[in-house]
Amino acid sequence: MTTRFFGAPVKRNEDRKLLTGQAMFIDDVELPGLLHAAFLRSQVAHARIRSIDVSEALKRPGVVAVYTANDLGDYWRPGPLLVSPPPIPGIVFNERTHVPLAKDFVRCAGEPLAIVVAESRYLAEDALDDIFVDLDILPAVVDVEKALQKGTAHVHADLGSNVAAHVHQTKGDYAKAAAKAHLTLKRRFRYEHGISSPIETRGVVAQWDARAEHMTVWDTTQAPVFVRNLLAGALGLGEGQVRVIAPFVGGGFGPKILMLYPEEATLPWIAMRLKRPIKWIEDRFEHFVATTHERGQIHDAEIALDRDGRILGVKDVFLHDNGAYNPYGLTVPINSQCTMLGPYVIPAYDSTFTSVFTNLTIVTPYRGAGRQHGVFVIERLLDLAAHELGIDPTEIRRHNLIPPDAFPYQNEIIYQDFAPLQYDSGNYEPVLDRALEMIGHKTFINEEQPKLRAQGRCVGIGIACYVEGTGIGPYEGAKVQVRANGKVSVATGIGTQGQGHFTSFAQIVADQLGVKVTDVDIVTGDTDRFYWGAGTFASRGAVVAGNAVNEASLAVRKKALKLASDAFECAEEDLVLADGSVSITGIPEKFISLGELVLRANPMRGAVQPGTEPGLESTQYFGPASGTTANGVHAVIVEVDPSTYDMKILKYVVVHDCGTVINPLILAGQIHGGVAQGIGNAFYEKLAFDEHGQLLNASLADYLLPTALEIPRMELDHATTPSPLNPLGIKGAGEAGAIPVGPLIAQAIEDALQLKRKKVELLEIPLSPSRVFELIREGDKR
Amino acid sequence: MATERHDVELSVNGVAYRRSVEARMLLSDFLRHELHLAGTHVGCEHGVCGACTVLLDGAAVRSCLMFAVQTDGCAVSTIEGLASSDGELSPIQTAMHEHHGLQCGYCTPGILMTMTAFLRDKPDPTEQEVREALSGNLCRCTGYQNIVDAMMAAARAIRAAAP
Numbered sequence: 014m015t016t017r018f019f020g021a022p023v024k025r026n027e028d029r030k031l032l033t034g035q036a037m038f039i040d041d042v043e044l045p046g047l048l049h050a051a052f053l054r055s056q057v058a059h060a061r062i063r064s065i066d067v068s069e070a071l072k073r074p075g076v077v078a079v080y081t082a083n084d085l086g087d088y089w090r091p092g093p094l095l096v097s098p099p100p101i102p103g104i105v106f107n108e109r110t111h112v113p114l115a116k117d118f119v120r121c122a123g124e125p126l127a128i129v130v131a132e133s134r135y136l137a138e139d140a141l142d143d144i145f146v147d148l149d150i151l152p153a154v155v156d157v158e159k160a161l162q163k164g165t166a167h168v169h170a171d172l173g174s175n176v177a178a179h180v181h182q183t184k185g186d187y188a189k190a191a192a193k194a195h196l197t198l199k200r201r202f203r204y205e206h207g208i209s210s211p212i213e214t215r216g217v218v219a220q221w222d223a224r225a226e227h228m229t230v231w232d233t234t235q236a237p238v239f240v241r242n243l244l245a246g247a248l249g250l251g252e253g254q255v256r257v258i259a260p261f262v263g264g265g266f267g268p269k270i271l272m273l274y275p276e277e278a279t280l281p282w283i284a285m286r287l288k289r290p291i292k293w294i295e296d297r298f299e300h301f302v303a304t305t306h307e308r309g310q311i312h313d314a315e316i317a318l319d320r321d322g323r324i325l326g327v328k329d330v331f332l333h334d335n336g337a338y339n340p341y342g343l344t345v346p347i348n349s350q351c352t353m354l355g356p357y358v359i360p361a362y363d364s365t366f367t368s369v370f371t372n373l374t375i376v377t378p379y380r381g382a383g384r385q386h387g388v389f390v391i392e393r394l395l396d397l398a399a400h401e402l403g404i405d406p407t408e409i410r411r412h413n414l415i416p417p418d419a420f421p422y423q424n425e426i427i428y429q430d431f432a433p434l435q436y437d438s439g440n441y442e443p444v445l446d447r448a449l450e451m452i453g454h455k456t457f458i459n460e461e462q463p464k465l466r467a468q469g470r471c472v473g474i475g476i477a478c479y480v481e482g483t484g485i486g487p488y489e490g491a492k493v494q495v496r497a498n499g500k501v502s503v504a505t506g507i508g509t510q511g512q513g514h515f516t517s518f519a520q521i522v523a524d525q526l527g528v529k530v531t532d533v534d535i536v537t538g539d540t541d542r543f544y545w546g547a548g549t550f551a552s553r554g555a556v557v558a559g560n561a562v563n564e565a566s567l568a569v570r571k572k573a574l575k576l577a578s579d580a581f582e583c584a585e586e587d588l589v590l591a592d593g594s595v596s597i598t599g600i601p602e603k604f605i606s607l608g609e610l611v612l613r614a615n616p617m618r619g620a621v622q623p624g625t626e627p628g629l630e631s632t633q634y635f636g637p638a639s640g641t642t643a644n645g646v647h648a649v650i651v652e653v654d655p656s657t658y659d660m661k662i663l664k665y666v667v668v669h670d671c672g673t674v675i676n677p678l679i680l681a682g683q684i685h686g687g688v689a690q691g692i693g694n695a696f697y698e699k700l701a702f703d704e705h706g707q708l709l710n711a712s713l714a715d716y717l718l719p720t721a722l723e724i725p726r727m728e729l730d731h732a733t734t735p736s737p738l739n740p741l742g743i744k745g746a747g748e749a750g751a752i753p754v755g756p757l758i759a760q761a762i763e764d765a766l767q768l769k770r771k772k773v774e775l776l777e778i779p780l781s782p783s784r785v786f787e788l789i790r791e792g793d794k795r
Numbered sequence: 796m797a798t799e800r801h802d803v804e805l806s807v808n809g810v811a812y813r814r815s816v817e818a819r820m821l822l823s824d825f826l827r828h829e830l831h832l833a834g835t836h837v838g839c840e841h842g843v844c845g846a847c848t849v850l851l852d853g854a855a856v857r858s859c860l861m862f863a864v865q866t867d868g869c870a871v872s873t874i875e876g877l878a879s880s881d882g883e884l885s886p887i888q889t890a891m892h893e894h895h896g897l898q899c900g901y902c903t904p905g906i907l908m909t910m911t912a913f914l915r916d917k918p919d920p921t922e923q924e925v926r927e928a929l930s931g932n933l934c935r936c937t938g939y940q941n942i943v944d945a946m947m948a949a950a951r952a953i954r955a956a957a958p
Contacts, residue, residue, distance in 0.1 A: 028892040031900030032884060034834015034874035038901065041833040135819065212838040212846055212935050213901040263836070263901025264935050297839040511899025511936050678895045685938030686898065713843035713933065721929040721939040750938075 018520040022678035023530050027515040036261040039216035040294045042231045047218075048077055050280060050293040051137035053127040053144050054303065055119040058155070058372035058706025059166065060148035062117055065127055070143035075136035078287060079144070080128045080279070082116035088282050089113055092273055093243060096342030098178065099427045105179040109169050111338040111375060113278040119148065120168055120337035121372050122706055123302025125275050130283060130291060153372040153706035157311060157332040160369045168337055168370035177335040178343055178368040182350060182426040185361030187317070190326030194317035198397050202314060203777040204386040204755065206307035207698040209379040209690075210718060211510070213263020214295035215304055217276050219284040228255045228281055233262050234538075235270040236548025238506045241540045243273050244281055252544075255281075259538030265510035266690070267379040268305040270550050271341060275303075301711035305341075306700060307379040308334045310349060310366075310386045316394040317361075322402050322409040326361030329353060329390065333368040333383075336375040343368065345376060345383035347429045348482070352752075353387030354424050354434070356441045356480050356644050357413040362426070372706045378550065380690055381751045388479045389778060392756035400769060406760065407449060407476050414441040414478075421737075428640065429551070430485040436642040439670065440734050445478065445646050447730055448668040452476075452648035471653045472663070473765025477753035480644045483671070483745025484556030484736070488636030490545050491558060493522060493565040495573070495629035499593045499608035500532045503565075506546020507558045508538040512747065513679035517555060518562045520675055521741075525566035526573070526607070527591040545634070552643070552745025555675060560739045561635040568631035576610045576629075641736040643744040645669035647688070647753050651761040658782040658789075660696060660762060662725040670732040672744035680746055681729055687750020688727055693719045694751070695758040699779045755779075768792070803867045807832060808876030816863045823847045825863035826873060834874040836904050838933070845932035848905035849873050855912040874904040877911065886956065887911055890949035891942070898936035906932045910946055918954050922947060 030036040067079040082089050091110040098106040115124045127144055131137035152166040159165055160175040168175055191197055218231040228250060234240050234257070241257040248255070262269065276293050284291045295303065312331040318324055333346040350364045399409040415422050417440045424434035449455075457474055465472045491505040501522055509515070519533035536542045546558075574585040577595035581588070587598050596604035607629065615627045650664040667684055674680050697717040701709045710716045735742025755778040762768075762785060763775050773792035775785070800815045807830060814829055821840075826832045826849070835858055838846035842860040849858045850872035877885045887910055890896070897903045906929065913928040914920070920928070925946045929939065 024892055025895065027900070028897060029884075031897055031903055032874075032888045032891055032907070033878050034832070034904055036900060038833075038836070040827070040837070043828070043831065134824075135817070210935060211899070211901070212844055212933060213836070213899070214838075261901075262899065263838075264899040266935070297841065297844075511897075511901075513898070682895050682898055682937060682941060685940050686936045687938075689938035690935070712841055713839045714841065718933050718935065720931075720933065721926040721943060724939050726940055726943075727938065 018523045018530050020674055023516055023520055023676055024678070025513055025516040026519055026531060038213060038261050038263055039218065039231055039233050042218045042292065044220055044290040046289045048130050048132065048287065048289050048291040049134040049137045050291055051129045051134065051141055052125040052276065053129070053141045054123045054125050054299065055115060056122060057119060057148060057150050058122045058153040059151040060119040061151060062115060062119060063147040063149055066145040067127060069145070070129055070140040073136070073140045073143055075132040076129060076140045077132065078130045080283065081126065082114040085113060088247070089116060092278065092340050094342060095272065095340050096344050098343050099347060099429065099431045101180055101182060101427050103181060105176065106343070107172055107177055109172070109338050109370070110340040113275045121374050122708065123374060128279060130287065155371055155373065155702055155704055155706050157334050157369040157371060160371055161367070168372055175370040176367060177339050177370045180343065181365045183363045184425045185326065187326040187328045187361040187363035190361035191317040194325050195320040196398060196401055197315055197317045198394060198401065199313070199315040200397065200776055202312040202390050202393060203309065204389045205309040205699060205779055206379060206381065206385055206694055207700050208301065208306050209266035209268050211264025211266060214297060214300040215269065215274065215276070216294040217280045218290065218292045219281040220290035221284040221288060223288055226254055230255065230257045230281055231260055232257055232277060233269055234259050234272060235265045235508045235510060235550060236272060237508055237538045237540050238546045239548060240272050240277060247278065248281060248285065256541045259508040262508060262510040265549070267382060267550065268377060269510065270548055271305050271377045297713060298711055301708055301716070302374055305375045305377040306336065307345065308376050308700060310334065312390045314390045314394060316398055318398050318402070322398060322404045322412050324357055324359050324413050327353065327359050327391065328363045331366045333366055334371055334373065334376060335368045336371055336373050338375050340375065341377040344378055344429050348383035349387040351426060351428050351434050351482065352384040352480065353391045355388060355391045356415055356478050358415050373702065380687065381748050384481060384748065384752050385694065385755055388753050389755045392477045392753065393759065393776060396760050397774065407454065410476065410478055411442065411445060414445065415439065428482055430640050432639045435639060436480065437736050437738050438734050439642060439644050440732065441644055444644060444668045444670055444732050447732065448476065448646035448648045448666055451666040451668065451728055451730060452650065452664060457650060471655050471765040473651055473761045473763065475649045475757040475761030475764065476646065477757040477760065478646050479753040480642050481552065481745070481749050481752055482640045483552035483643050484637060484743070485551050485553055485640040486557065486636050487547055488634050489547065489558035489561045490543065490632060490634040491561040491565045492543055492632040493562065493569050493630060495526065495569060495607050495611050497608050497611045499606055500534065501526060501528055502534050502536070503562060504536040504542040505558045505562065506543045507549045507554050510549065512554055513676065514554060517675045517679055518559060521559060521562050522566045525563065525570050528593050528607070552747040556641060556739060556743045556745050557635055557637065559675065559743055560741055561633055563741055564633035564635055565631045568633055569629055572629055572631065573607060573610055576613055577605055580605055580613065635739065637738045639738065641672065641738045641744045643671040643746060643749055645749055647757050649757050649761050651765055653762055653765040655766065658785040665725045665727045667727055667750065668730045668732065669746070669749055670734050671746040671749065672734060672736045673742035674731060674733065675743065683746050684729055684750040685727055687748060688754060689719055689724045691751040691754025692724060695755045695778055696780055697723065801864045803864050805866045805869050805871055807871045808873060818862060818864055820863045821859055822861040822863050822866055823858040826858060832873050832875050834904050836901055838902065843933070844902065845909060846902045846905040848908045848932065850908055850912055853912065855909045874907055877907060886952040887914065887949040890945040890952065894941045894945035894948060896937065896942040896945035902932060902934045906934065906942060914946065914950050914953055918950055918957070920950055
């Protein structure tokens, strides 16, 4: 194929609709007779439900119906386990999935107790105040360490403990490695990840057409195909009777892939009963408690090194806050466990984690999906070791990087895609070198920092490396169809939340079929347009769906050339596919347009060859054998105000290798956005709970998303080591920006304030001015 | 208590509307669900995210923090009115496209309206001034850099086109 568009910074097809207010988001769906739902949510984190009295609410004018768990009858059942635990020997997994409405027990604040359906959203919310709930409040399980102590309350009384899962994985023999070590270092690390907080909250609209026996659901989901399948099963309908449409979705970042959320499960059921369409739009307070979080882990980690700083082994025992239910299996802690190995040769690894039920909102992946936690621990261990051994922090990293001839590199332990962790390809050292060059490492250390320090300014540098397992299976598909007007339609089953699929997929098609990018329409997230697929997660859209689009485009290209060769009575090799038509090489005036070929491919009369498929179209699927591993290095220079401990980022550099790049403009945007979320995570964002499991900062005025004043200009560069696992050589990039920011900021602040001299170590995220102040004050007391 | 209705007359993007609304109806809900101008988005309903920003008699305001009845007699501008009647994008819209200043696009309407007012008042801003003006609008996708670049380019385009 010619590559006019693939790899070029093509501007986005979808922008015009979004820039003119014409893109349809969930709350823009208006239907005749539309009802509105509001959810009564538990204000306490743990309670036995004595009674719920909805009689007053039903009397309020405009209220159509009110439902509690008991009203759902047989429809009430715990949701499915979306991700089974990986096949790891000795694994303990206690499945407790979430429920549509709390019954008998409330297990986290925000869990829905009742649904009011009314003629307007205002009336539905009014009626929430009319419901009388009698709760027997129980002690809340909030702290993951206390949760495992004897005599503590249990989130799931029938379980007899708060252990959601227990997993032990090893590579090599850590005890032997440690016995040979020149240095072993052990520390306790705490890493909190927050809430993804897309600017659009969640929403659902359900419409039941009783005559056609057909359900249409508009949903802010990242995985429309599976929402359809689950809903069809739950409602007793065939998959063909349910259409799920994920319209334009205003950001996802992970949490919009959980299913079925209570609102997704109940609205379609209610629409069938009331025979009217019904809408629910989450408000921001609900979002803070009712959309999933990621939150924290506590790691007790040890590293063993030889005299030169070469890693001999790592041992880690960690606790993972799972929240009240575990429908998403073990993806987050498994990612932490696997990603801790980073880009380094770690011959021995012994990792154990316990996932703990707490009376807090459910934890599911949020951009990075546990990888941050693992990267923080290994990067901080290397910083500590470098200090002990008197080695430069960048050099200890360099010593330990996996060499380019070691790929595919086996890490042996089981990854989230259930396969042994293997890095497909990579060339790590040049990425580190480039980052050091771009940040001006030598000049900063040798000239600028001493000069600024002499002026009393607290400036510091940080360097962090990471890998990211991306582009996992199972598969995605795409249907590519040339229309009679010569334009191309493409449909795929994944959802889109701003990743630019309408453009990057169009670039792939445009090159294969010789059309303009603007002449390719992409449809994502409509189950009536494409039946199969898994969804948008794990930095896999471009890798898996992108390759499916490529395969389908290739098949259509072959069809077009075959049809044209029949028409011209010449060999296919003598044909050129470009500018929307097929012509004979060297005779551009002898051409046939793609639109004309479409008509020929669907004759009204006459005979075709046996086995002929009509139309210029093809549906193809792509499923990689395993995930592909991207890598990168971030570098930062920060200045900290020594009196307020406020931090200012003076320079930020990202060098990243995600294999072949489809669209550098879109890629840069993904990196920028990821870094911004990483900076929020590292320094500004913290979900603050009290001992009763109440979220104390459930508003955007209190939970601080970074603004244009906090996020610095970023300088980006790319290395390209194509993946051998897919024909396009692509690796995923969606999460990379967010992953290494925590250890980077911690390292830079330590350096800026010269905390080593005070024997203060920053072993937790998030930091904030007040937290840095506290840690330094604690250090002063020692 | 909430059923008392009030007449409100206003213009939105130059079109006159007259409606009877409850006193408590937010301007954002009124624009979106009564006038069906759904381009104005709602992100937080407590005045922080800025997605619902519209121009009220030329000033950038949060439509989630106002009641529709408060706009009686006012002129409101929304994202639907930014492009010319023949569909030509405004310099700010164009620059956002050129610089990849949007991803999911949900915060975009508020950003366009905030910056339309800002660049009208300050056509030659520094980058820091753009960042300050933008800091009342949250974007979770872009990291702001491309939006800032787009606004600097839009300012240049606006100045170049000025008579």
